[in-house]
Amino acid sequence: MAIIFSSLNIAFSQNNDQGQLSGNFSVDAQVYKEDLDIGAEVPVEKMGLNSYANFLYTRGNFTAGIRYEGYMNAMLGFDSRYDGVGIPYRFITYRNDNLEITVGNFYEQFGSGLIFRSYEDKSLGIDNAIDGLRIKLNPYKGVYLKGFTGKQRSFFDFGPGIVRGMDGELFINEIFETLNNAKSQFILGGSFVSKYQKDEHVTLNLPENIGAFAGRFTFMRGGFNLSGEYAYKYADPHPDDPSGLYNYNTKFGDVILLNTTYSAKGLGVYLSVKRVDNMSFRSDINATLNDLQINYIPGITKTHTYSLASMYPYASQPNGEIGLQAEVIYNFSKGTALGGKYGTNVSVNFSRVNSLEVKPTANLDRFETEYFAIGDELYFQDFNIKVHKKINSKWKADVSYLNIIYNKDVIQGLAGYGTIYSNVGIVDVTYKLKPRHTLRMEVQALFTKQDHGDWSMGLLEYTIAPKWFINVSDQYNHGNSEKKNHYYNIAAGYKKGANRIQLGYGRQRAGIVCVGGICRNVPASSGFNISITSSF
Amino acid sequence: MKKFIVVILFLSIGISLFSQSKNVPNVHIKNLNGEIVNAPDLFDGESLVILSFWATWCKPCIKELDAYNENIVDWAEETGVKLFAISVDNARSMSRVAPFVNGRGWENLDFYLDANEDFKRAMNVINVPHTLLLDGNGKILWQHTSYAEGDEYELYEAIKEQSAK
Numbered sequence: 001m002a003i004i005f006s007s008l009n010i011a012f013s014q015n016n017d018q019g020q021l022s023g024n025f026s027v028d029a030q031v032y033k034e035d036l037d038i039g040a041e042v043p044v045e046k047m048g049l050n051s052y053a054n055f056l057y058t059r060g061n062f063t064a065g066i067r068y069e070g071y072m073n074a075m076l077g078f079d080s081r082y083d084g085v086g087i088p089y090r091f092i093t094y095r096n097d098n099l100e101i102t103v104g105n106f107y108e109q110f111g112s113g114l115i116f117r118s119y120e121d122k123s124l125g126i127d128n129a130i131d132g133l134r135i136k137l138n139p140y141k142g143v144y145l146k147g148f149t150g151k152q153r154s155f156f157d158f159g160p161g162i163v164r165g166m167d168g169e170l171f172i173n174e175i176f177e178t179l180n181n182a183k184s185q186f187i188l189g190g191s192f193v194s195k196y197q198k199d200e201h202v203t204l205n206l207p208e209n210i211g212a213f214a215g216r217f218t219f220m221r222g223g224f225n226l227s228g229e230y231a232y233k234y235a236d237p238h239p240d241d242p243s244g245l246y247n248y249n250t251k252f253g254d255v256i257l258l259n260t261t262y263s264a265k266g267l268g269v270y271l272s273v274k275r276v277d278n279m280s281f282r283s284d285i286n287a288t289l290n291d292l293q294i295n296y297i298p299g300i301t302k303t304h305t306y307s308l309a310s311m312y313p314y315a316s317q318p319n320g321e322i323g324l325q326a327e328v329i330y331n332f333s334k335g336t337a338l339g340g341k342y343g344t345n346v347s348v349n350f351s352r353v354n355s356l357e358v359k360p361t362a363n364l365d366r367f368e369t370e371y372f373a374i375g376d377e378l379y380f381q382d383f384n385i386k387v388h389k390k391i392n393s394k395w396k397a398d399v400s401y402l403n404i405i406y407n408k409d410v411i412q413g414l415a416g417y418g419t420i421y422s423n424v425g426i427v428d429v430t431y432k433l434k435p436r437h438t439l440r441m442e443v444q445a446l447f448t449k450q451d452h453g454d455w456s457m458g459l460l461e462y463t464i465a466p467k468w469f470i471n472v473s474d475q476y477n478h479g480n481s482e483k484k485n486h487y488y489n490i491a492a493g494y495k496k497g498a499n500r501i502q503l504g505y506g507r508q509r510a511g512i513v514c515v516g517g518i519c520r521n522v523p524a525s526s527g528f529n530i531s532i533t534s535s536f
Numbered sequence: 537m538k539k540f541i542v543v544i545l546f547l548s549i550g551i552s553l554f555s556q557s558k559n560v561p562n563v564h565i566k567n568l569n570g571e572i573v574n575a576p577d578l579f580d581g582e583s584l585v586i587l588s589f590w591a592t593w594c595k596p597c598i599k600e601l602d603a604y605n606e607n608i609v610d611w612a613e614e615t616g617v618k619l620f621a622i623s624v625d626n627a628r629s630m631s632r633v634a635p636f637v638n639g640r641g642w643e644n645l646d647f648y649l650d651a652n653e654d655f656k657r658a659m660n661v662i663n664v665p666h667t668l669l670l671d672g673n674g675k676i677l678w679q680h681t682s683y684a685e686g687d688e689y690e691l692y693e694a695i696k697e698q699s700a701k
Contacts, residue, residue, distance in 0.1 A: 024661075109651065298626065465690065
C-alpha cells in the first residue's frame with residue numbers, strides 16, 4: 001500500500017525533490033473513403049491509426065523512459081509490420097558530470113552519421129533505436145568518448161545482427177591550455193562500428209563481421225568554418241538485384257563529405273561536396289527499403305516544404321552518387337535601395353547530384369569506380385531563389401522560383417519514367433488584419449511536360465493566435481492528359497499550450513514524403529483525418 | 537511490513553533532501569562553434585529562459601524566430617529573460633544553420649544544435665516549432681506548439697506574468 005502511495009506521490013508531483021514525470025502523446029487517425037478518381041482505395045479495416053505516448057521520469061542523476069506505441073492498423077503509406085500495440089522503447093540512464101550509462105533503448109549518432117546513426121522519424125516510420133548498452137565518458141576536458149553495443153529495433157522486433165561501435169571527439173583548443181584563446185579552433189573525431197550476423201547463406205561463404213571506420217575534423221576561424229568526414233566500410237557482400245553491380249559484390253565502400261561555410265552579419269555562404277560509393281550498411285544482410293540501416297547518408301540538397309516544391313524530392317543513393325550544394329543568403333539591410341524600410345532577405349541555392357563513373361572489372365563480384373570523375377547520368381538538380389520581404393506592418397511576402405530536374409527512374413528505383421524537368425513558382429503572402437488575426441495565401445504553380453504534367457495550387461489560411469486556425473487548399477493537376485484531378489483539403493484546429501488538435505477532410509495525392517534525404521511512398525487517399533498531440 | 541514502510545519513507549525523504557539538481561536533463565547540445573554544452577548550463581538559477589525548438593526547413597519556425605529576433609532585446613531589458621533557439625536540423629542541414637542565421641540577420645538570438653534530437657526528446661517536443669518558458673532551474677512554466685502570427689504576444693504576457701512573481 002505504502003509503495004503504491006509513494007509511487008502515486010511521485011507520479012503527480014512536478015517538483016524536483018521527488019523527481020519529475022513528463023511525457024508526450026500523439027494520435028493520428030484517418031477514416032478512409034473510396035475515391036476512384038484519384039485511385040484511393042479503402043483498406044479492409046476502413047480506418048488507420050498511429051499513436052504513441054512517451055513517459056520520462058527524472059530524479060537526481062537517473063532518467064528512465066518508456067514509449068507505448070499503437071498501430072490499429074498502421075495508416076496507409078506506413079509499413080504494415082507496424083502492427084498492433086506494444087512497448088518497444090524503454091531505458092534507464094545514469095548521468096553525472098563525466099559519465100553516462102544507458103541500458104535499454106537509445107538513439108545515437110557518430111559524426112555526421114556516415115557509419116552510425118540510430119534515430120527515429122515518426123513521419124517516415126523509421127525507428128532503428130539500439131537496444132543494448134551505451135557508455136559516454138568525458139575523462140579529460142575536451143575529450144569525449146562513447147561506446148555501445150546492441151541490437152537494432154525492427155518494427156516490434158529486433159534485427160538478427162549485433163551492432164557495436166565507439167567514437168571519440170577531441171576539442172584541441174580545450175585540451176591544450178596554450179590554445180584556449182586561439183583564434184583558430186580545431187576539433188577532431190574518429191569512430192569505428194562493426195556488425196555481426198551469422199552467415200546462413202547456403203552456397204556462399206560470407207563474412208560474419210563487417211567493420212567500418214570514419215575520421216572527421218572541423219576548423220574554425222572567425223566566420224569561416226571548414227569541416228569534413230571520411231568513412232570507409234570493408235567489403236560487405238549482400239544480395240541486391242541479381243543482375244546488378246551490387247549483388248554480393250566484394251568492393252569496399254566509402255564516403256567523403258566536405259562542408260565549408262562563411263558567415264558575417266547579414267551574409268551566409270555554404271558549400272558542400274559529397275561522394276558516396278557502395279555505402280549501404282545494414283544489420284541484416286537481407287534487409288531492404290529503410291529497414292535496419294546502421295548508417296545515414298545525409299542528402300545534399302535543400303529540403304523544400306511547399307507542396308509543389310516538394311513534388312520531386314531527392315533521396316540519397318547509398319550505392320553511389322557524387323554531388324554538391326551551394327547557397328548564398330543575404331540580408332539587404334533596412335534603409336538601403338533593395339532593403340527598403342524593413343530589409344529584404346534573399347537566398348540562392350543550387351545543388352546537383354550525378355552518378356559515379358563505374359568501371360566493371362574482369363572479376364565479376366567486384367567493380368571499381370573512378371575517384372575524381374563524375375558519372376554521365378544526372379540524378380538530380382535544383383536551382384532555387386527565395387525572396388522574403390516585409391512590406392509594411394500588415395503585409396509580408398515570400399516569393400520563390402525553383403527549377404528542378406529529377407531522375408525518377410533512379411531516385412524511385414523504377415524503369416521507363418525517365419527524367420522530369422520542372423519549373424515551380426510560389427507566392428506566399430501574409431496579411432495581418434489585427435494583432436492576433438492573420439490571413440495567409442499561397443499560390444503555387446508547377447510546369448512540366450513529363451510525368452503528370454502541370455499543377456497549380458491555392459491555399460487560404462486564417463489564424464487567430466494563439467488558439468485557432470483553419471485552412472482550405474486545392475491542388476489542381478490541370479496538365480494531366482488522362483485525368484485532371486482536384487486535390488482539395490480543409491483542416492481546422494485548436495491549440496492550447498502544448499496541446500493541439502486538428503480535424504481535416506480531403507484528398508491526398510499519391511507521392512513521396514521525405515525527411516533528410518530518406519523517403520517513403522504514400523498512396524492516394526481520401527477521407528476524414530484527426531491529429532492530436534500533447535506534451536506534458 | 538510497518539518497519540519496512542517507515543524505512544522506505546525515511547529513505548525517500550533522505551533522497552529528497554539531497555537531490556536539489558536542476559530540472560533540466562543532462563543532455564549535450566552544441567553551440568555554433570561546435571563546442572559541447574550541457575543543457576543545464578543554459579540555466580543560471582535565476583533568469584527566465586525561453587527554449588525555442590526549430591529547424592531551417594520549417595517555415596513557421598522561421599517566422600517565429602523573426603518575431604523573437606525583433607522583440608527579444610526589449611523583453612530581456614524588461615524581465616531579464618534569455619532565449620536559446622535549439623535547431624533540430626540533422627546532418628543533412630546542420631552545417632547550414634550558421635550561415636542561415638547570419639544570412640537571415642538574426643543577431644539577437646543564441647543558437648544551439650541538437651542534431652540527433654536528444655534535447656528535443658528529453659523536453660518531450662513532438663513537432664517544431666515548439667517554445668517553452670522555464671524558470672531559472674528549468675521548471676516548465678508555459679509552453680506552446682506551432683506558430684501563428686501574434687503568438688509572441690502570448691509568450692510576452694507569460695514572461696511578464698512570471699517575472700512579476
